[in-house]
Amino acid sequence: AQSVTQLGSHVSVSEGALVLLRCNYSSSVPPYLFWYVQYPNQGLQLLLKYTSAATLVKGINGFEAEFKKSETSFHLTKPSAHMSDAAEYFCAVRRNTPLVFGKGTRLSVIA
């Protein structure tokens, strides 16, 4: 069965600093991986997805993620945090099943 683990339920960064949100997956077959963002009291919005093409995936709002099979990881990064990036971020995996989500990481951005 597929699963994802997000390391760190809460991450705090300074405005302009690097954002790194960690996600490790478990899958017996090549997975499809996703990052979603959720702002307070809103639904989830897709940031980016990995579908076995390029291992470095660029998404919206300046985010990107790199698929590393050897590390079973799909970490989300952004070079410079903005105040507007403060939100909850979910990693998810799918392969012939509904999406399975991690527990989420809340990102705080300090001015």
Added chain:
Amino acid sequence: SQTIHQWPATLVQPVGSPLSLECTVEGTSNPNLYWYRQAAGRGLQLLFYSVGIGQISSEVPQNLSASRPQDRQFILSSKKLLLSDSGFYLCAWNAGASGKTYNEQFFGPGTRLTVL
């Protein structure tokens, strides 16, 4: 373009009362439909999904049920709410019957349910 609607946006209900949450999708046909619940600090929990009219898969045994009376309509119900049913309920869809397993899911705006 496709859009997904949920209502109501917020709901406050007493324990033991019934529940009906509705989700509709526009601009697509034969979607897969999903209900998730998001409780505080517990991430997203898949409750039900449906690949077609009248076809419901339940992921978690509980006092909730789901129905799909029309192709693009998905309803979440309960006969008697419990305190533990409080949470943020999200409906989602993705393209069905396309063979493309990497289709992402698109989420509605959610319904905040508080059971008192």
